[in-house]
Amino acid sequence: MANPKSAYSVSSKKEKSDTHIIVVWVDNEAGVLARVVGLFSGRGYNIESLAVAEVDAKRNISRITIVTTGTPQVIDQIKLQLKKLVPVHKVADFKRNDKGVIFKEMALFKVVGNTNKIKKAINACKKYDAVILDKTKKSNVIQITALRREIDKMAKSLRKFGLVSISRTGAVAMTRGDKVFN
Amino acid sequence: MSKLYSGAEIVFKCLEDQDVEFIFGYPGGAVLPIYDELKNHDTIKHILVRHEQGAGHAAEGYARSSGKPGVVLVTSGPGATNVVTALTDAYMDSVPLVCISGQVPTHLIGTDAFQECDTTGITRPCTKHNWLVKDVKDLSKIIHEAFKVATTGRPGPVLVDIPKDIQFAKVGYSKPKIEKKLNGKSPNHFSQKDIDKLIDLMNHSKKPIFYSGGGVINSGPEASNVLRELVELTGFPITSTLQGLGAYPGDDNQFLGMLGMHGTYEANNAMHDCDLLINIGARFDDRITGKIDEFSPKSKKVHIDIDPSSINKIIKVDLALVGDVKDVLKSINKTLKKKNLDLKKSNKQKIAKWWEQIQKWRTKNSLHFKNSDETIKPQHAVQRLYELTKHKDTFVTTEVGQHQMWAAQHYKFNKPNRWMTSGGLGTMGYGLPAAVGVQIAHPKKLVIDIAGEASVLMTMQEMSTAVQYNLPIKIFILNNQYMGMVRQWQELLHEKNYSESYSEALPDFIKMAEAYGCKGIKADKPDELDEKIKEMVEFDGPVIFDCRVDPNENCFPMIPSGKPHNQMILGPSEKEDNKITGKGKALV
Numbered sequence: 001m002a003n004p005k006s007a008y009s010v011s012s013k014k015e016k017s018d019t020h021i022i023v024v025w026v027d028n029e030a031g032v033l034a035r036v037v038g039l040f041s042g043r044g045y046n047i048e049s050l051a052v053a054e055v056d057a058k059r060n061i062s063r064i065t066i067v068t069t070g071t072p073q074v075i076d077q078i079k080l081q082l083k084k085l086v087p088v089h090k091v092a093d094f095k096r097n098d099k100g101v102i103f104k105e106m107a108l109f110k111v112v113g114n115t116n117k118i119k120k121a122i123n124a125c126k127k128y129d130a131v132i133l134d135k136t137k138k139s140n141v142i143q144i145t146a147l148r149r150e151i152d153k154m155a156k157s158l159r160k161f162g163l164v165s166i167s168r169t170g171a172v173a174m175t176r177g178d179k180v181f182n
Numbered sequence: 183m184s185k186l187y188s189g190a191e192i193v194f195k196c197l198e199d200q201d202v203e204f205i206f207g208y209p210g211g212a213v214l215p216i217y218d219e220l221k222n223h224d225t226i227k228h229i230l231v232r233h234e235q236g237a238g239h240a241a242e243g244y245a246r247s248s249g250k251p252g253v254v255l256v257t258s259g260p261g262a263t264n265v266v267t268a269l270t271d272a273y274m275d276s277v278p279l280v281c282i283s284g285q286v287p288t289h290l291i292g293t294d295a296f297q298e299c300d301t302t303g304i305t306r307p308c309t310k311h312n313w314l315v316k317d318v319k320d321l322s323k324i325i326h327e328a329f330k331v332a333t334t335g336r337p338g339p340v341l342v343d344i345p346k347d348i349q350f351a352k353v354g355y356s357k358p359k360i361e362k363k364l365n366g367k368s369p370n371h372f373s374q375k376d377i378d379k380l381i382d383l384m385n386h387s388k389k390p391i392f393y394s395g396g397g398v399i400n401s402g403p404e405a406s407n408v409l410r411e412l413v414e415l416t417g418f419p420i421t422s423t424l425q426g427l428g429a430y431p432g433d434d435n436q437f438l439g440m441l442g443m444h445g446t447y448e449a450n451n452a453m454h455d456c457d458l459l460i461n462i463g464a465r466f467d468d469r470i471t472g473k474i475d476e477f478s479p480k481s482k483k484v485h486i487d488i489d490p491s492s493i494n495k496i497i498k499v500d501l502a503l504v505g506d507v508k509d510v511l512k513s514i515n516k517t518l519k520k521k522n523l524d525l526k527k528s529n530k531q532k533i534a535k536w537w538e539q540i541q542k543w544r545t546k547n548s549l550h551f552k553n554s555d556e557t558i559k560p561q562h563a564v565q566r567l568y569e570l571t572k573h574k575d576t577f578v579t580t581e582v583g584q585h586q587m588w589a590a591q592h593y594k595f596n597k598p599n600r601w602m603t604s605g606g607l608g609t610m611g612y613g614l615p616a617a618v619g620v621q622i623a624h625p626k627k628l629v630i631d632i633a634g635e636a637s638v639l640m641t642m643q644e645m646s647t648a649v650q651y652n653l654p655i656k657i658f659i660l661n662n663q664y665m666g667m668v669r670q671w672q673e674l675l676h677e678k679n680y681s682e683s684y685s686e687a688l689p690d691f692i693k694m695a696e697a698y699g700c701k702g703i704k705a706d707k708p709d710e711l712d713e714k715i716k717e718m719v720e721f722d723g724p725v726i727f728d729c730r731v732d733p734n735e736n737c738f739p740m741i742p743s744g745k746p747h748n749q750m751i752l753g754p755s756e757k758e759d760n761k762i763t764g765k766g767k768a769l770v
Contacts, residue, residue, distance in 0.1 A: 042307050083490070084489070086311040
């Protein structure tokens, strides 16, 4: 035999992996996040970022947004396995490069330094809807909303302007136009 | 105002409304209020096991042989952790279990209290769903939902964790509304168009094969009847997974035997060479497919399964029919008859050559073994056991290992729900407690655990349960003093380095049987085997049968590592040209 591999442990040819944003509507109950996250870790799927909060207090629904990468087969499995969880109502899946969907992440930057440096930092953030949340003589806390890679870039370029701390959220997503995912 | 009931009473009211007759359990501090209530409910009988794992497997045996959900009752902490193996086993093999566990009082949760553990956390990955009851008002709703989740769709285990204070707390109870349809949700998501497509594929196929699995059993006895009708209507050959045995008669001419790692030569070759593969309620497990890249390379593949996540999980298929096997097959049969497509006649010519080929493979007689006058061959023992019990409606459970495969190969099942084995998880120690559960469900029937001496020692304590409840289970041990399957792999893959697979100090099973208060029988020689088996079958009570077999026998045929279905090792004579080399040793 030319290629003596194990019959029972060989993975077949790898397909290309893509980044997907999976949105899950769940009952807001104890342990529900653990079920969703446990499913990912238990089955070896990866999570790049995660955002979760209640979106409908009356119906007790939370919306979980997960950024993940996987082959088409893995992404299909993620969706199908999620749908099997009892508290899961529906599951949506968007490709990261889907033009019909808005993706946003938020980041808080703390910059410490002289006025000049802080000014430059604020300037650099301007194109990402910068909001100054806190201001002292020596420091500023700046909030921006942008895409993941844009925040990555800003985090890098703000270093020289006295960036000392970063806090950021996972991505959230919403379709453009009047369509609602059902 | 309606009457108030304690949480413990609510538990029993729910079980009564769910028509539960038996609970398999073990008491402890955190479930005492529930145990206290037991005496007031005489329609529910509690079976006291000797270890909570035994309760779980007994409930599995009960469920698999009766089609009803198995109910388990355990205490907090170690009670709950001991049942984890059985829950995982049930999850892998889609067995409906409802496990009720006690928990420390609500105010002590999270304080590392005595016998506290994070039961819902620990069992989350091995149940379909679980609940921690934090308010007694939710209790009845949760228990009824638990039964629904366990028994609908693809069945599986669930767990309800009830803190002790909730068991004491009082609340009203109202009977559940019986939902005729699951909120209008049906598990069926196939259309007539899909059925027509399938029939078209069947019409054009020259080398078709059905590959049926445990889903047929889970779909109920009717599903087996419809399957038989379909196979009869089409004239196609059929093979089955380990879990599917019994759905189609094992001695029928259209049945090719089990497929997979230790499946027959004809079944595996037919899977490899077919042009149409119809999977009915099976899940393309790795022990079935072998090397994925070379799995059935020339076939169109159709998959019938109730669980949408089974489709395309391992093998990409051309046509998927998501639904209850029984309903899908009924639709197929109906359409076949309506279109008056007597496939059997019209296809006879087309698939005649295919059957010729299958007959050729059959002449290999791949289950053949060299019998002996000196020592009992394990295959021979299973064959004799089959011959001497086939006239009865016999239920067989097994442990895990060589004996399990020999039982699957040589014991022929003609009815569903007669064969209980741990397939997915491969739990040694499953068979004995499972036999306890089967015998509870079928008190008058003959129940045999075909066991290995290593496996059976893992849950041997349940003999005590069998004796307590006068359950005449027969533990038929194929005693080869080795962990046989481990020994076989070490022989074939690890240069005969039999590392720790030999049991140095086995108990005297006869004395052990006597110590438990049951009968012990030993057979050493082939010529005494029949007589001893008869003695076992005729004895009215539990028996441990120590069948001393050839310790060096290997289980063939076998698909060796690194090879597809059409390259099997058939037996000692063929072994030489099938040496497993290099990376092939990296078996899972």
